[in-house]
Amino acid sequence: MKRVFGVALGILTAIGGFVDIGDLVANALVGARFGLTLAWATVLGVIGICVFAEMSGRVAAVAGRPTFDLVRERLGPRIGLANLAASLLVTLLTFSAEIGGVALALELATSVNYLLWVPVAGLAAWLVMWRVRFSVLENTAGLLGLTLVIFGVALWRLNPDWPQLLNQGISPGNPPGEGLPTYFYYAIALFGAAMTPYEVFFFSSGGVEERWTRKDVVTSRVNVFVGFPLGGLLSLAVAGCAAVVLLPQGITVDTLGQVGLPVAVAVGKLGLAVAILGFVAATFGAALETGLSCGYSVAQYFGWQWGKYVRPREAARFHLVVLVCLIVAVGTVLTTIDPITITEYSLVFSAVALPLTYLPILVIANDPDYLGARVNGRVANLFGTLFLVVILVASVAAIPPMLATRAGQ
Amino acid sequence: MRWLPAVLAIAALTGCVGPAPTTGEYEEKAAHTAADALSQLQTARLAVGNAGRMPASYLETVLVDAEEAFGSIESTFDSIQPPDDPRADRLRSDLDGLLSDGSDGMTQLRVLARRSDAAGLRSTAEQLVATADGLGRFAREHGS
Numbered sequence: 001m002k003r004v005f006g007v008a009l010g011i012l013t014a015i016g017g018f019v020d021i022g023d024l025v026a027n028a029l030v031g032a033r034f035g036l037t038l039a040w041a042t043v044l045g046v047i048g049i050c051v052f053a054e055m056s057g058r059v060a061a062v063a064g065r066p067t068f069d070l071v072r073e074r075l076g077p078r079i080g081l082a083n084l085a086a087s088l089l090v091t092l093l094t095f096s097a098e099i100g101g102v103a104l105a106l107e108l109a110t111s112v113n114y115l116l117w118v119p120v121a122g123l124a125a126w127l128v129m130w131r132v133r134f135s136v137l138e139n140t141a142g143l144l145g146l147t148l149v150i151f152g153v154a155l156w157r158l159n160p161d162w163p164q165l166l167n168q169g170i171s172p173g174n175p176p177g178e179g180l181p182t183y184f185y186y187a188i189a190l191f192g193a194a195m196t197p198y199e200v201f202f203f204s205s206g207g208v209e210e211r212w213t214r215k216d217v218v219t220s221r222v223n224v225f226v227g228f229p230l231g232g233l234l235s236l237a238v239a240g241c242a243a244v245v246l247l248p249q250g251i252t253v254d255t256l257g258q259v260g261l262p263v264a265v266a267v268g269k270l271g272l273a274v275a276i277l278g279f280v281a282a283t284f285g286a287a288l289e290t291g292l293s294c295g296y297s298v299a300q301y302f303g304w305q306w307g308k309y310v311r312p313r314e315a316a317r318f319h320l321v322v323l324v325c326l327i328v329a330v331g332t333v334l335t336t337i338d339p340i341t342i343t344e345y346s347l348v349f350s351a352v353a354l355p356l357t358y359l360p361i362l363v364i365a366n367d368p369d370y371l372g373a374r375v376n377g378r379v380a381n382l383f384g385t386l387f388l389v390v391i392l393v394a395s396v397a398a399i400p401p402m403l404a405t406r407a408g409q
Numbered sequence: 410m411r412w413l414p415a416v417l418a419i420a421a422l423t424g425c426v427g428p429a430p431t432t433g434e435y436e437e438k439a440a441h442t443a444a445d446a447l448s449q450l451q452t453a454r455l456a457v458g459n460a461g462r463m464p465a466s467y468l469e470t471v472l473v474d475a476e477e478a479f480g481s482i483e484s485t486f487d488s489i490q491p492p493d494d495p496r497a498d499r500l501r502s503d504l505d506g507l508l509s510d511g512s513d514g515m516t517q518l519r520v521l522a523r524r525s526d527a528a529g530l531r532s533t534a535e536q537l538v539a540t541a542d543g544l545g546r547f548a549r550e551h552g553s
Contacts, residue, residue: 108466
């Protein structure tokens, strides 16, 4: 019974923890401009993250070490450093966006300017990362993030023309008035939103924090193959709400307040209160994940003691890196750069950095020295290789549409 | 990673609005401005139309954000030097009128929201229908 409860909790946490500020903004923005014609990019991203999260979860459970702990050892310091630099930069940018997201969500609840909330959000994140147990931190944020299911309820209550929505979803193509470069720019942003590198960092390091063993490979797979796709459905619900309410009004999304408007229209005050709680939980949870991921990646590269499964004084350098990254993230948002703009750029740069994050996972997951008989099978390698090609294409193709479309304008 | 600062600089610069050397380019920027302004105006109207379905803090934040974005769109358009062509001057004059009406209305909405004046909000939002229609028509007629 305890094991069933653990698996169910893992699934719920994976669903609630899947959506972050990038998913919220990118899906609402795209839904309001393109309807559901870009749903394929989210689906592709969800399949991709499932493929690589399964591999890194398996590595953590079997080898007892997170994937990136093994990258330097297996691929050497130079490739390890390239991997670290690319992933850390993108994760730090995402960390800033998440802290900004928490502040924006609190502004919606209080009408107090978000800049005043930024230091509060930063301090709260640091205290939680420093003091709160890993399992409590992960489960609380994930479960509260489930409140974003309100977007699914809102979509149902809006009673849209379902066949038309479905038809948009299965008929990719740029709508009239939108150019192909803009369409592909946002396709890459959605793909990047679903496949942000920190998700794999956190998933594999989290497995070690929770002391996974070979027996937990099944738990890890259920979390990934059930939780992540259901989290992807939440993203599609956000896009669907925007497509039904905002698109016909000619509203393009550039604030978090606009993302929640369809919920107000469909469900009213109570629904909107739940959505705001979901915004805070999703962004705060992702801020914790990205903050810890910064510490994980640096500490694992340099071989320092890391993690929350030891006392802070035993992993002092890990906690110092987390603190420094937090100060940088808070400082970035306090420069008054719009957090939504940071989010949009972080998604595209995330797509650029993806190969450096995911190629090493594929290599390690095929190494019998670490995984013995649990190395990738044919199916895992087929999907891994296919997605690596997609990731490479997205990485190379990310910048030209950004320049050609003035970042999607 | 030596390329990164250059990429970031280019990305930042591509977000800026430059001069419009020809009337065609000016017209395209004007249409784009109208569409962006319409988006903010419609956001404010949608929020006001559902004011009873959201907390006051949410309504106020949405209206303040929309007003600020509208002001930024207006000032960016005003900063573009139009070509020396009567048609460009007409475009500028037509759009400036709509932007000015919209800006005044958005400010009024924010003031009324802070006073919790529901009737005033509804009436001001109603008056903005003509401006929204005008911006939509302008964007359609002059957009590519």
